[in-house]
Amino acid sequence: MQVARTIQEAREQVKQARSSGRSVGFVPTMGDLHRGHLSLVGRCRELADYVVISIYVNPLQFGPGEDFDSYPRDEDRDLALAERAGVDLAFLPSDRELYPGDTSVVVTPKRLADRLCGLSRPGHFEGVLTVVAKLFGIITPDVSIIGQKDFQQAVLIKRMVADLNLPVDIEVAPTVREEDGLAMSSRNAHLSESDRGYARRISRGLAEAVAAYRGGERDAGLLERRVTGALGTGEELRVEYVEVVSAKDLEPVARADADTVIAVAAHVGGTRLIDNIILDRPDPDLEKALHNWRA
Amino acid sequence: MQVARTIQEAREQVKQARSSGRSVGFVPTMGDLHRGHLSLVGRCRELADYVVISIYVNPLQFGPGEDFDSYPRDEDRDLALAERAGVDLAFLPSDRELYPGDTSVVVTPKRLADRLCGLSRPGHFEGVLTVVAKLFGIITPDVSIIGQKDFQQAVLIKRMVADLNLPVDIEVAPTVREEDGLAMSSRNAHLSESDRGYARRISRGLAEAVAAYRGGERDAGLLERRVTGALGTGEELRVEYVEVVSAKDLEPVARADADTVIAVAAHVGGTRLIDNIILDRPDPDLEKALHNWRA
Numbered sequence: 001m002q003v004a005r006t007i008q009e010a011r012e013q014v015k016q017a018r019s020s021g022r023s024v025g026f027v028p029t030m031g032d033l034h035r036g037h038l039s040l041v042g043r044c045r046e047l048a049d050y051v052v053i054s055i056y057v058n059p060l061q062f063g064p065g066e067d068f069d070s071y072p073r074d075e076d077r078d079l080a081l082a083e084r085a086g087v088d089l090a091f092l093p094s095d096r097e098l099y100p101g102d103t104s105v106v107v108t109p110k111r112l113a114d115r116l117c118g119l120s121r122p123g124h125f126e127g128v129l130t131v132v133a134k135l136f137g138i139i140t141p142d143v144s145i146i147g148q149k150d151f152q153q154a155v156l157i158k159r160m161v162a163d164l165n166l167p168v169d170i171e172v173a174p175t176v177r178e179e180d181g182l183a184m185s186s187r188n189a190h191l192s193e194s195d196r197g198y199a200r201r202i203s204r205g206l207a208e209a210v211a212a213y214r215g216g217e218r219d220a221g222l223l224e225r226r227v228t229g230a231l232g233t234g235e236e237l238r239v240e241y242v243e244v245v246s247a248k249d250l251e252p253v254a255r256a257d258a259d260t261v262i263a264v265a266a267h268v269g270g271t272r273l274i275d276n277i278i279l280d281r282p283d284p285d286l287e288k289a290l291h292n293w294r295a
Numbered sequence: 296m297q298v299a300r301t302i303q304e305a306r307e308q309v310k311q312a313r314s315s316g317r318s319v320g321f322v323p324t325m326g327d328l329h330r331g332h333l334s335l336v337g338r339c340r341e342l343a344d345y346v347v348i349s350i351y352v353n354p355l356q357f358g359p360g361e362d363f364d365s366y367p368r369d370e371d372r373d374l375a376l377a378e379r380a381g382v383d384l385a386f387l388p389s390d391r392e393l394y395p396g397d398t399s400v401v402v403t404p405k406r407l408a409d410r411l412c413g414l415s416r417p418g419h420f421e422g423v424l425t426v427v428a429k430l431f432g433i434i435t436p437d438v439s440i441i442g443q444k445d446f447q448q449a450v451l452i453k454r455m456v457a458d459l460n461l462p463v464d465i466e467v468a469p470t471v472r473e474e475d476g477l478a479m480s481s482r483n484a485h486l487s488e489s490d491r492g493y494a495r496r497i498s499r500g501l502a503e504a505v506a507a508y509r510g511g512e513r514d515a516g517l518l519e520r521r522v523t524g525a526l527g528t529g530e531e532l533r534v535e536y537v538e539v540v541s542a543k544d545l546e547p548v549a550r551a552d553a554d555t556v557i558a559v560a561a562h563v564g565g566t567r568l569i570d571n572i573i574l575d576r577p578d579p580d581l582e583k584a585l586h587n588w589r590a
Contacts, residue, residue, distance in 0.1 A: 107402055107459070110400070135460075137462055138460045159400050166432045167435055
């Protein structure tokens with residue numbers, strides 16, 4: 001595995017791979033790699049000959065008071081995991097390399113950012129889209145794999161690619177979960193054991209809503225209540241939102257269909273967790289967790 | 296010369312050119328081609344093997360009450376001129392092709408747009424950067440040639456490429472002028488004969504400022520007064536701005552140097568005209584015009 005720390009090094013490595021006729025796949029990450037990231041790498045290897053991963057905690061997408069400073073970073077571990085997963089090139093730029101001066105031009109979501117996570121994180125998605133556009137400009141991938149867990153982010157990246165005609169295909173890969181159903185996240189490390197028990201309610205609530213949907217329930221309000229019922233009203237888990245929305249434009253729907261997403265954000269201890277499910281898309285790890293609960 | 300009207304056609308043509316090892320140059324235009332555009336094409340042919348031009352009057356960069364509807368359009372003439380100039384591919388997308396739905400994600404100038412032309416044309420540069428980013432995404436040029444006449448636009452496109460790490464080189468080519476010094480512009484067609492006489496004051500004022508600079512004048516206020524003096528105070532030419540700014544960040548300077556630009560916007564009749572000069576960069580057509588005036 002090659003490691004590039006400058007834009008020029010990364011471009012040269014990619015150029016070399018391309019010159020030998022290989023297609024380029026790309027997985028952007030903020031590091032602290034877990035099985036979720038590695039599943040994106042695995043899918044990327046199926047779709048492209050040369051797999052690039054970026055590891056960069058992007059300051060532009062963190063607001064004041066958010067967890068930029070405490071965001072977990074472990075470069076040696078990340079590089080070992082990436083290499084073992086079959087990554088060809090790891091790109092680890094410094095802040096100075098990616099943002100050498102004041103940023104004058106950014107990528108802005110006009111719509112789609114004024115809801116869900118965007119409400120509590122103003123500027124977050126501008127930061128996400130700007131850094132992803134930059135990384136796409138540096139790596140020039142043919143295909144990029146994005147995790148479904150950050151659903152609004154995935155929708156916005158797809159919209160950016162469509163609206164700006166960026167020459168890259170985006171694939172959204174299913175959420176990878178712990179055995180108990182909790183969606184994999186670098187932030188799970190902040191959870192105490194009791195927090196972990198509360199956090200589990202999120203995926204359990206989503207699973208109950210899916211079960212109701214499969215049982216014929218289409219009323220969005222009732223599906224939402226399945227989730228909120230599972231989350232409870234205590235201080236141990238504070239709900240930020242539970243929304244039943246269209247997977248395309250994130251607009252709330254009154255009646256659920258195959259293209260409906262249920263998205264949740266909640267705070268457990270000091271940790272903000274998000275999760276979601278697309279009603280008609282299989283979520284193998286959630287099925288497994290359901291099976292475990294029932295056993 | 297090939298003509299592409301869809302994104303897919305354009306991409307296929309470019310892909311074919313690339314597969315035969317040719318580098319790709321690109322000149323974005325709004326059509327109504329004049330010698331200014333053709334000089335950009337000429338320079339592009341020097342720098343790239345395969346030359347693409349786009350002809351598209353971009354609604355996103357026109358404000359309400361601006362001249363989107365009256366902007367001159369003559370496709371047959373444009374295509375004939377482009378072919379004669381040695382263009383390999385002309386891309387003429389429809390509005391529907393470039394903006395099929397509502398645009399959710401745009402490219403926004405945070406700074407650099409809140410001055411000069413940006414003051415009277417809110418949203419203009421967001422529209423410019425968004426369409427240029429889209430065209431770069433479709434054509435994926437190695438190099439793109441931008442005219443100096445729209446100086447703030449050129450600075451912003453260069454900043455976009457730098458800030459978003461777009462994989463393209465930008466070259467800014469000198470302004471082409473009429474014999475009397477008037478900067479070439481599609482909007483000159485709107486000028487009556489007497490308007491034309493007034494409009495000439497703009498380039499004459501810039502030439503006088505350059506002469507003063509060459510004579511040793513460095514005081515930005517005095518250089519500015521050379522221009523405003525030439526423009527006059529009558530209703531026949533209404534000055535929107537005369538600014539002495541840094542070519543890098545468009546910030547006003549107190550003392551002029553090689554990197555200083557004098558930029559002008561003025562209204563003659565119903566027509567808004569802009570022009571500029573970089574103090575230490577040769578402007579061959581302005582020299583010629585000066586020579587004509589003196590003769």
